[in-house]
Amino acid sequence: MLPVDSVLDLAGKSKLSLLGMGFEVSSWQFDVSSDVTEPAGLATRCEVDGIEIAIETTAGAHSAYAAFQGDEKTAVVPLNAGWEGFMVTDDLEATASVLLSCKNWSPKEGSGILVTADSPYDTEVTEPIRLKLAQVATGTARRAAEKTGCETQLGDPDKLTAPETATRTVSADAATGTCKGMTSVPTVRETAGAQAPVEACVLVGSLRLFAEYGPFSDASDAVVNGKYGGHDDPSGVDSSTAWTSATCPGALGIGYYHASPVEGSDRSFKSTPLTKSERTDLQRFAEKSAARHGCVAPAALP
Template sequence: MSETDDRLVPRRRVRRAVAWTVSVAVAAGAVFWMSGGWDAWRHDAALDSACEGDLAAGELRALLGGAEVTTSGGPGERAWWCRVRGADDEDGRVRLDLSVRRAGSPAAGVEADREDAPLGHGWTGSFGFSPDGDAEDRGEARVTVMLDCGTEPGDGLVASVSTRIDRADFSRAVERDRLTAVLTGTAVSYARRTGCEAAPGRPVKNVGMSVTSWDHRPFAEVSGSCAGVLDAATAARWGVRTAVETVPGPKPVEGCALGGTAGTPLYGFTAFYGPFLGLKGMEQRDDARLVGAHRDGRYMLAASCPGAGGKAVYEVASRTGAGHTSVLALDHPGLRAALRRFAEKSAKAHGCGVPTASSAVSGN
């Protein structure tokens, strides 16, 4: 073989190798396309840019476990919103409705309850899921979180998600954590894009579930939202034997329910923060409703709070007043003192001022 032939041999081998590589690549591409890989890649890319890029796509994938969904969203009249939808024979129905709004705007469409579990881990938020629901409702839940953008009252954001996922079971802590991560990740992304310098909390682990009247415990064992509200002697005198409470942790709406021997409701304490004053029409109440001895055993205090908390209202309502029977006369001074202890503990957790009976509560 000549020297020229010797030079051609490697070139021919290279050409054959290149041709083989191209053929393999084309074949692999065809397999990728035929197997649905292209659609999956395109779906993932769409999630990464969904809802102006704020949707926490990675956290959503972890929650949905590969279910394919469609998304839509963007600025709305009152709030930024993001909608996730999906339905098929294998995964069932998927519905997530997320929203983020300024804390000073009305809370229409945003849900929170005093019996919801706090998120903890540096977040002011709550998770709503009742373990007493039917089996087909185990994929329904709601999460709410408040973010401070500054120290001025009302300077913050309120984000929420309500969901129905047929394949999910939010009685499992891991799925509650995943749904919470979708909301917190989305809210923080929106905050950063819009110039809100919110300090995010830590990843949420083992978030709890809502409590119900069936979850009452002996009053002597309280350690959460009811702790320190009432001393043992007063509790005995009032006939308080049980309590329904959540674990400690700041939430948009907080509560403590005191009851009789079988959990019969006697007294309810509730704290409302920021836009959640509107849940009970509290933004319409003036100072006159905050003072004086009310025959029905209802008293309120108010406080000013930094950031998303804005204004807070603390209320005690007696279940032994009109429409109920009790062998005890209402202890009005005791009720006011118990409310003050409940309010001061809650206000401290939110970084609010000292609750008073003379703070105006109209607006935020």
């Protein structure tokens, strides 16, 4: 299922390397969930000369949060060219994730395909490396769909570019991406408002907002307590989280939209409730993200 040329390019190797010593390739299969009867060949994890790639069904996925854990300091930058995916980058490594909905797969068959690919651990994450990693992740997703009979819509490989590595901080009225339309604070941190299974917006000094879809909304340990990001109700507010949700097509499943205090804050929503403008911002953030993904309108906050 791997796009050989792209993987070798990311590893900095030629095809002759496949015949030589010191080039390591390994793979192994695993089950994603006892509730999923995945297609033959899934789920599988591959390691190619320091590059790790996981290919699995979106339902019951194990690797959704391989690198990204929802922290405020990690930029969640969307892929482009029509791909449902994103990349996160730190000083030493980058991870790209791509999600495909399979129109002919039910949730019991896995719903879709999730590919997670890590850059080589001993290579500086430059712009060319980010582009090569994006090509590996999207190329693997395409080949996995072909091999498993997944009927899906792919992005354009020829228009794919290297994702950025950071958010941009702008005044709220100048925001054009994930924070567009926010009014409760003067300054926001955002990324482009392209389709991605994880989207983030930081209301500087106030709240951090996240939108999560498919395996990114239902892969948390807490989800055993409820299908709405670990909650039983489609919307609500507790001491540390305000959330709403929406039903989305295919492997996107439930869209989970939530707000929490910025890192370092000791704010509790019980003692310091969301203001009217903060509630409006969360609802607007959810509505805009849901519309990008073809979901129904998110539930109203209580």
